Amino acid sequence: MAEIRADRDRFVAFAFAAADLLIELDAKRRIVFATGAAQSLIGVSAANLAGRHFIDLFPAAERGFATRVLDGLSDAERIEPVSIPLARVDGGAARVWLGGCRFGGNASHYFLAVSHLTIPLSPEAEDARNPQTRLLDAEALPDVLKRVSEAAGSEAPVALTMLHLDGLQALQQRLTDQRRAELMGEIGAVLRLSSAGGDAAAQISETDFALVQRPGLDANAIQAELASITAAAAPNRRPLAMRTAQVAINAADLDDESAAQALAYCVKKFSQTDGKDFSLASLEQALAGMVDQTLDRVAKLRTTVTSGDFSLVFQPIVNLETGGVHHFEVLSRFAPGESPYEYILFSEEVGMAAELDLAVCEKVLKLMAGSPAAAAIAVNLSGKSMASLPFMTRLARLLTEARIDRKKLMFEITESSAIDNLDQANGFLQNLRKLGHRICLDDFGAGFGAYTYLRRFEIDYVKLDGPFLKSAMSNMRDSALLRSITTVCAELGAETIGEMIETREEAYAAAGLGVTHGQGYFFGRPLTSPTLPPMPASGATAF
Secondary structure (H helix, E strand, C coil): CHHHHHHHHHHHHHHHHHCCEEEEECCCCEEEEEEECHHHHHCCCHHHHCCCEHHHHCCHHHHHHHHHHHCCCCCCCEEEEEEEEEECCCCCEEEEEEEEEEECHHHCEEEEEEEECCCCCCHHHHHCCCCCCCCECHHHHHHHHHHHHHHHCCCCCEEEEEEEEECHHHHHHCCCHHHHHHHHHHHHHHHHHHEHHHCCEEECCCCEEEEEECCCCCHHHHHHHHHHHHHHHCCCCCCCEEEEEEEEECHHHHHCHHHHHHHHHHHHHHHCCCCCCCCHHHHHHHHHHHHHHHHHHHHHHHHHHHHCCCEEEEEEEEECCCCCEEEEEEEEECCCCCCHHHHHHHHHHCCCHHHHHHHHHHHHHHHHHCCCCECCEEEEEEHHHHCCHHHHHHHHHHHHHCCCCHHHEEEEEECHHHCCCHHHHHHHHHHHHHHCCEEEEEEECCCCCHHHHHHHCCCCEEEECHHHHHHHCCCHHHHHHHHHHHHHHHHCCCEEEECCCCCHHHHHHHHHCCCCEECCCCCCCCEECCCCCECCCCCCCCC
């Protein structure tokens, strides 16, 4: 008996060394025994779990996946650990590793081991999950690949597999909303369970997916299961065709932030081709080649940003009533032949917008500190940057330490659609305004969400999209819309700036539409200067 008790204690010790919570389920998947850290994981004591169904441990959106984890598990098989959230009693979720095995013949029980996830994904990655498939967003792939490679503990290449499901959109259109949601949930569950750790899969577009395959899993098995699911959804249709491409990512390279950012960018760009113009072999070559090219481009961008090897130019913004220069917009210029627009767009797409914005701000603040008599200037901040709390913290620190006339430094918020947390962004902008900085909302009229941002952000200036302004000069509908915008802005205490004004006639037309300031080649091209432009002489006359 003593030896039996010793063996029992030994195995219990081994179990707790490997897990935080141990759960036993009967054949009907009801909890018959639980012990361990249930209180800290989900807010309920282990003793109170007995009698509950296994599925009740998970958030509603994750129950399909949790069920599939156990489905098809035959006697004496082992569940490879997968990442999954447990539902907490306070309404939150605790993401854990879930593993286990099954024993007992016809009345086989499930023996599950639950452990805290030691390397969780960021809150941003969790929030960006597709609500139906529960798959990650493409931008989370670098974090996923790092986690997989760290868990593997090897420098061997990690294989990233891209999947394109031909006809998926057409199939969804034939289904009811409920059946469509069920289908996408099933597809997501299959891909997650097929991925390393059960959470290394992402949805890139409506028909494109990416995953790091679970070791030892044949891609044909994924295809067969997806074909079965889609065939069941529409029995009279042929199963969807699945095309795949795979690229090996060196695990050692994943420590390089540039490589991770380049990979996420390539996956998104690659999905836009839908694989239409390539065979399977050339798909793999194309993706690998795209990664290599993007890595080189990201490395050059990072070098440019960290070294400050870019120049600034200054374009005047003029008061349309007086003709006097009101302030200058700061624009960045890069290596010869590099389009500033494409360069900045690329920095946003690979996640480096915040770094570039901070580098520009640092350079501007140094110039301002040495030029107290200079004119007021406006610096662009990407909406991508404004969505980043670390960026806001670093910029606030820079501004706090700067010895400048704050009224002379404005900020223009570009690509506002990239800002998800509008309340957080507005709070930061209001802090900038309290310091004395003025805020301008750029490209108003270029997107459908313009009024939303005007309603949510308290700002000082609104810059009107150039093509929209030009259209308003000849189109009655756009003219009426633009007049309403200038009226609303005036009532909110915000002045307006019209872009792309190239002639005297356009300047008069803009003023006639209620626009208060103008920018464009008619007033001056961007000025190249190693110093800030001086304060214009007072008493300027109208144009």
